[in-house]
Amino acid sequence: MDKTQLSRPIFICSSCRVFSQNLKRLAWGFSFFITVGFTSSLVSAELDDFAQVYVDQYFEPLPGSGLSESAEKRAEALAYFTVGRMQENSDRADEAITSYLKVLELQPDQLELARKCAYLLASRSGKQETARELLESTLQRNSGVPFPYIMLSEFLSTYHSNNQDNKDRALALAVQAVEMFPGDAMTYEHLAKMYLLGKRNAEAQNLIKDALKKPNSDPEFWIRLGKVATRVWPIRIGVEENEKDLAILNEFYAKATEYSNGNESVSERVGDFYLVTQQHEKADAIYRALIKLQTDRLDLRQKLAKVCREKGDLPSYIETLLGIVEINPGDVEAHRLIATAYKELGDASNSVKHERLALKIGKGSAKDYLRVAREMVSENLHEEAIKFLKEALYLFPDNPEFPWLITFPLRSSNQFKEATKYFEACEKSAKVHRPEMLGDRFYFNFASTVERDGDFDRAAKLFKKTIELIAKQNPENEDRKFTALVYNYLGYMWIENDMNIDEAGELIKTAVDLDPESGAIADSLGWFYFKKGRYEDAKKELLRAESQMEQDGEPLDAVILDHIAQTYYALGQKDKAIDYMQRAVKLEPEKKEYSERLASYQSGTALTPVQTLPQPEKTAPKPGL
Numbered sequence: 001m002d003k004t005q006l007s008r009p010i011f012i013c014s015s016c017r018v019f020s021q022n023l024k025r026l027a028w029g030f031s032f033f034i035t036v037g038f039t040s041s042l043v044s045a046e047l048d049d050f051a052q053v054y055v056d057q058y059f060e061p062l063p064g065s066g067l068s069e070s071a072e073k074r075a076e077a078l079a080y081f082t083v084g085r086m087q088e089n090s091d092r093a094d095e096a097i098t099s100y101l102k103v104l105e106l107q108p109d110q111l112e113l114a115r116k117c118a119y120l121l122a123s124r125s126g127k128q129e130t131a132r133e134l135l136e137s138t139l140q141r142n143s144g145v146p147f148p149y150i151m152l153s154e155f156l157s158t159y160h161s162n163n164q165d166n167k168d169r170a171l172a173l174a175v176q177a178v179e180m181f182p183g184d185a186m187t188y189e190h191l192a193k194m195y196l197l198g199k200r201n202a203e204a205q206n207l208i209k210d211a212l213k214k215p216n217s218d219p220e221f222w223i224r225l226g227k228v229a230t231r232v233w234p235i236r237i238g239v240e241e242n243e244k245d246l247a248i249l250n251e252f253y254a255k256a257t258e259y260s261n262g263n264e265s266v267s268e269r270v271g272d273f274y275l276v277t278q279q280h281e282k283a284d285a286i287y288r289a290l291i292k293l294q295t296d297r298l299d300l301r302q303k304l305a306k307v308c309r310e311k312g313d314l315p316s317y318i319e320t321l322l323g324i325v326e327i328n329p330g331d332v333e334a335h336r337l338i339a340t341a342y343k344e345l346g347d348a349s350n351s352v353k354h355e356r357l358a359l360k361i362g363k364g365s366a367k368d369y370l371r372v373a374r375e376m377v378s379e380n381l382h383e384e385a386i387k388f389l390k391e392a393l394y395l396f397p398d399n400p401e402f403p404w405l406i407t408f409p410l411r412s413s414n415q416f417k418e419a420t421k422y423f424e425a426c427e428k429s430a431k432v433h434r435p436e437m438l439g440d441r442f443y444f445n446f447a448s449t450v451e452r453d454g455d456f457d458r459a460a461k462l463f464k465k466t467i468e469l470i471a472k473q474n475p476e477n478e479d480r481k482f483t484a485l486v487y488n489y490l491g492y493m494w495i496e497n498d499m500n501i502d503e504a505g506e507l508i509k510t511a512v513d514l515d516p517e518s519g520a521i522a523d524s525l526g527w528f529y530f531k532k533g534r535y536e537d538a539k540k541e542l543l544r545a546e547s548q549m550e551q552d553g554e555p556l557d558a559v560i561l562d563h564i565a566q567t568y569y570a571l572g573q574k575d576k577a578i579d580y581m582q583r584a585v586k587l588e589p590e591k592k593e594y595s596e597r598l599a600s601y602q603s604g605t606a607l608t609p610v611q612t613l614p615q616p617e618k619t620a621p622k623p624g625l
Contacts, residue, residue, distance in 0.1 A: 077106040081113070093124045104138075114138040115151045128159050149177035150190045157194065170194070178207070182214050185224035192228050204232045212251055219256040219266045226252035226273060237278050246277060264290060268300070275303060280311040298324055298331075305337075314341050325357075332362040348379035356388065366396045373405050382409040400429035400437055407449065416453040423449060440469040444486055451493050463490040484514035484521060492524045501531055519549035523560045530563065535570045542567055558587040562594060569601060577601050 084099030100117045104110060114134060121131035135155050139148040153173035160166035174194050177187040188211050195204035208229050216222070229252050233245040253270045260266035271286035287304040294300060301324045308317035318341045324334045335358035342351035355372045358364070364372075369392040376385035389406040396402060403426035410419035423446045430437040447462030466486050474483075491507035494500045505528045511521045526541030542564045549556055561584035569577035581598040588594060600606035 073106045077103045077110075080106070088120075093120055097121060097125065101134075104134075108138070108141045111138065111142060111145075111147045111151065114148075118151070118155055122155070122159050131155065131159070146177045146181040146184045146187050149173045149180075150186065153177070153190065153194070157197075182211075183216055183218070183221065185211075185221045185228070188225060189228045192232055196231065201232070208232050209248070212255075217259045219259045219261075219263060222252050222256035222259065223266060223269055226256065230273075235277055246279075249273075249277070250279075264293060271303070275307055278310065280307050283307045284311075296327060298328060301327075309341075314345055317341055318345075330361050332358045335361070343375070348375070348381060349384075352376050352379070352381060352384060352388075366392075366399050366401075369396065370401055370405070373402070377405065377408045380412065382413045385409040386413070398429060398433055400426045400434050403429065404437065404442070407445065411449055411452070414452075416449050419449045420446075420453055439473060440466050440482075440486075443469060444482075444489075448489060451489075456493060456497055456499065459493065460490060463493075480514045481518075484511040484518065487511040487514070488518075488521045488524050492527070495524070495528055495531055498531070501528070504528065505532070517548060517552075519545045519547075519552065519554065519560075520557075522548060523557075523563060526567070527563050530567055530570070535567055538567045539564070539571065556583075556587075558584040558591070558594065561587065562597070565597070565601070569606060574601060574604070 080099045080102040084096045084103065087093075087099060088096035097117055097120050100113055100120075104114055104117065118131040118135050121127040121134065132152075132155065135148070135152045139152050142148045150173075153170045156166045156170035156173070160170075171194055174187070174191040177184075178191050181187050188207060192204045192207055195201070195207065208225065211225055226249065229249050233248060235242050235246055235249065253273050256266055257270050260270075267286055268290055271283050271290070274280075274283035274286065284304065284307050287300055287307060291297065291300050291304065301320055305317055305320040305324070308314075308320055318338055321334050321338045321341070325331050325338070328334070335354040339351045339354035339358065342348075342354065352372065352375060355375065359368055359372060362368075369388075373385060373389050373392060376388060386406060386409050389402055389409075393402045393406070403422040407419045407422050407426070410416075410422065426442075427438060427446070430442075443462050443466040447459050447466060450462055451459035463486060467483075467490075470483050470486065487507045488511040491504040491511065494504035495508075505525075508521065508524045508528055511518075512525055515521055522541050522545035526538045526545060529535070529538035529541060542560065545560055546556065546564065549560070561580045565577045565580035565584060568574075568580060578598065578601045581594065581601055585591075585594045585598050597606065
């Protein structure tokens, strides 16, 4: 056959007009492809050879084409079917039905098409009797297969359910199908469905139990029957009385396994059943065996991971997910699941590692970065958090939450000067993008960081700004403890650095009024009295601070012990001073100041303060803490 013969014509179906204008010519064209197929000469032809379709001409079949009558019928049926599809898609249902019926005349074994036609006749054309006659005829011509029985039974139970005779006929056809074709699971499925719809559950159960006795070596039969059984015996997981029903269901899948002959598809579906019914050990064994045979099947590994997760085996769950990301490192969801599992195990470092990988691969949003950063901060991963937040600052330079968040790990790492820079950056950005961030909490943290950096004057201004914001934002003073904390912090900073002692005392007294049960504030008041030379008052408040903290279950601060020791020494009670100083040294042995003071008390070389004269106040801050 040469190219001129191939290019001749009508068998190339590129124009819809061909179908409607000359169906017979089209049918012959289809028959050419069906009979001859895609030969090597056809494959080698040029695209231009098929560019023209002759709608107004008809060329007889080439000599020697060898078309049989059955092939010609199949080709004509296919042509009618194609026309019917176009008509149906154009909402020309009646014309489509006519075309489909032509197909069925030529190819009566097209059962699905017969079913489609029947429902088009019944639902879209209202011709229920015609539809029934079609299905009756289809059954007569195809009585050797089960599907026509099921089609007619289904139709009668759907469109003639108000007629008892038709309902009885529908059930009789379903029973007949089971009796005639006991090796086809479809027949059991249909009859069981009819029983269940009729609230005849016991009969459905007996039907499926009876099927278990049938000899059948086809694993697909048992898989399909198993699915039917799960509808007959719906399992509620965790309900004890369902164990007996579950044992029945397991029999079907056991038979599927028995006859599978190593079929991996069958094994997987059996494993899926065990997974759904939470028979985790059985599912685990099947999936692991399949993974050894199909190492690149990520979906199998995902199923195994689900099994491990559901049975609470987090190490195996993580191991399985790690196998997934080893094959597919770009699986963002797997990395996130691994991170969550590590977090549950208390492994914050690995959790954060996979969270970061997920962000790197998936290009997360600012919200994602903030979530991971907060997790790092809460887990005290200071170095990792600082590095990560600097990356986030580069990616989201206008978001003030990142410079705010980085101050936490910086302060925890005693990098107060660096933290101060980020407070300044946050303040500048928040004024433009998030002014609501700049509240009393922000300025309190800012002030305490500046104080730790040794800039007491600037810290004092920031503390005062915090107090102003409290008065403005919370005039009812609902959060008395926080307000007391701010007053106390500023007052103690001044006292500790011999600045504004009297003003500091007033601030601390206000803090006591706001939070009278605070041990830390009682310590500040006692230290104020110490600075004023009122040692008995100091002792009273400092011992109250000790008692209050013990009562609240708080760990006793070495600072309070040191304050009590100094007060006792000032009162001439050296033994008690030495006792408290030893406790302070035990809590903070690395603090040289405490060790030296203890030594001076023990040797008696420490100077006793003058009781009646307060220490002179300073107006300039000391450098450092």
